[in-house]
Amino acid sequence: MNKLNLSVIPGDGIGKEVVPLTLNVLDTLASVHGGVKFEYEKYPWSCEYYLEHGEMMPKDGMAKLHQSDAIYLGAVGNPQLVPDHISLWGLLIKIRRECEQVVNIRPAQYIKGVKSPLAEPNDFDFVVVRENSEGEYSEVGGRIHSGDDEIAIQNAVFTRKASERTIRYAFDLAVKRSGKVTSATKSNGIVHSMPFWDQVFKEVGTEYPNINIESNHIDALCAFLVSKPHHFDVIVASNLFGDILTDLGAAVMGSIGIAPAANINLNGNYPSMFEPVHGSAPDIIGQGIANPIGQLWTAKMMMDHLGLEELGSLLFKAIKETIGEGIKTKDLGGLSTTEEVIDYINAKILTQA
Ligand SMILES: NC(=O)C1=CN([C@@H]2O[C@H](COP(=O)(O)OP(=O)(O)OC[C@H]3O[C@@H](n4cnc5c(N)ncnc54)[C@H](O)[C@@H]3O)[C@@H](O)[C@H]2O)C=CC1
Ligand SMILES: CC(=O)C(=O)O
Ligand SMILES: [K+]
Ligand SMILES: [Mn+2]
Structure with missing residues (x-):
């Protein structure tokens, strides 16, 4: 036994x-x-x-x-x-x-019998690979002063090690699935960590010449998960972006309860x-x-x-x-x-x- x-x-x-x-x-x-x-x-x-x-x-x-x-x-x-x-x-x-x-x-897929709020869910089936050890979920920062002068500082932490292993996990998963990885970024607004994330994504991607890669800003990606969820296979994201995307994935499936x-x-x-x-x-x-x-x-x-x-x-x-x-x-x-x-x-x- x-x-x-x-x-x-x-x-x-x-x-x-x-x-x-x-x-x-x-x-x-x-x-x-x-x-x-x-x-x-x-x-x-x-x-x-x-x-x-x-x-x-x-x-x-x-x-x-x-x-x-x-x-x-x-x-x-x-x-x-x-x-x-x-x-x-x-x-x-x-x-x-x-x-x-x-x-x-965190997988999300169309399940027959679950009423998706989408008019045409089109049998979507994607998996979000979320970085789970650092990123925006960080204890680095603090609060000082009070009243009108109060300040809160929250630092996001992006290491090469953690970014790389998360992204590599996503590529390895895509090899076993339909061969596409989408990276969630926001390098137009977050000017240090996200260009770094994009760079690591590109570098790891060169090791997987048979995998299709694309990068979407998180705001657009949220909209695409609603307008064309069937387009996606593996999505790789930082801790917070992955957190948000997966409640959205749950919602397009039909309930966060599943x-x-x-x-x-x-x-x-x-x-x-x-x-x-x-x-x-x-x-x-x-x-x-x-x-x-x-x-x-x-x-x-x-x-x-x-x-x-x-x-x-x-x-x-x-x-x-x-x-x-x-x-x-x-x-x-x-x-x-x-x-x-x-x-x-x-x-x-x-x-x-
Ligand atoms: N991984 C975890 O343990 C998480 C813990 N939380 C914590 O849970 C508490 C509530 O957070 P919320 O933001 O309200 O998120 P939530 O996921 O608990 O609830 C959001 C909505 O979804 C519904 N819902 C969730 N699970 C359901 C299920 N199995 N069946 C039917 N309906 C379901 C709830 O009734 C609510 O209307 C907070 O303390 C929060 O910090 C929130 C998210 C993840
Ligand atoms: C805390 C939370 O919402 C999560 O990790 O999914
Ligand atoms: K939970
Ligand atoms: Mn969550």
């Missing part, structure tokens, strides 16, 4: 509603497989944990995570209890950084982390209507990452068929609860296996 140890962090808000239920689906997948078992280490780290302990996770928390084969996280953030910059930097971003999860992979993400460690020293694109959705907590598909599609990415591609495919097929058969939560225009969607997907997996 291949035992896989998963660190499970439901986090806040709908993370707590969705993550525990999706573990049932993981168990179903394991039972179907027969040769694999998921063992869960569950951690209550969250904003409530912060109120009790004064920190988002304990001092030895990171060492515990390091033991696992993967980290499975819901969402972090409850601004009513803890300011977002404290909760996210104390847990989500801390894990991304300390586990050296240097790229964030969008998945994978924070990937590339050096093998620490586990990767799987968490959906969405946050803790405070506006729908406690109603039983959170869409579990984002979390489950994320679990599919985790299966693929753990070398269990057949389970990943089985899960994705069950997800698509469930949506196709109209078993959908409110955000997708359906009437089903979170639990009903999960139960249906579980049953699908069992009948198809």
Whole structure:
């Protein structure tokens, strides 16, 4: 029996509603497989944990995570209890950084049965490769003075190492897909880091003569994701640009409740982390209507990452068929609860296996 140890962090808000239920689906997948078992280490780290302990996770928390084969996280953030910059930097971003999860992979594709707000979604299928360790998400800066004289300075950090490995990851992915990489830039307004990013993109691109390359300013790229999402294959972006593009990707799919993400460690020293694109959705907590598909599609990415591609495919097929058969939560225009969607997907997996 291949035992896989998963660190499970439901986090806040709908993370707590969705993550525990999706573990049932993981168990179903394991039972179907027969040769694999998921063992869960569950951690209550969250904003409530912060109120009790004064920190988002304990001092030895990171060492515990390091033991696992993967980290499975819901969402972090409850601004009513803890300011977002404290909760996210104390847990989500801390894990991304300390586990050296240097790229964030976020696919978006047209899913039959999900009503895209676009008149002609044209079967789009793209992946955003987001730099996940630096860029605009930086602690470098500070605030001084007060009142009318108050100043806030926030520095973005772009290293050759991180830019290059992100861009190279995007090219390698494009080799396996349809052979096109689009870089998100803003070198007309951001005059140091973005021309640098463009230069690295061009340099790495010369190593991939068979890949088509293009560069779009982030503002135009946002518009193109709405007007012609089918044009794109792999999009590579800095941390903030990638963050924004992937909520947009989720929106053109039809709901942020279905969008998945994978924070990937590339050096093998620490586990990767799987968490959906969405946050803790405070506006729908406690109603039983959170869409579990984002979390489950994320679990599919985790299966693929753990070398269990057949389970990943089985899960994705069950997800698509469930949506196709109209078993959908409110955000997708359906009437089903979170639990009903999960139960249906579980049953699908069992009948198809
Ligand atoms: N990776 C993470 O853990 C992230 C955490 N956050 C945090 O989450 C909190 C809320 O942030 P928001 O900006 O409101 O973003 P959000 O993604 O939590 O919610 C945006 C909108 O999408 C809806 N939504 C999100 N996920 C859904 C799902 N699974 N099913 C149905 N509807 C869903 C929400 O109800 C809301 O109307 C904040 O504390 C924020 O910092 C935000 C984004 C990512
Ligand atoms: C924080 C956030 O929105 C993200 O990393 O996706
Ligand atoms: K999340
Ligand atoms: Mn985001």
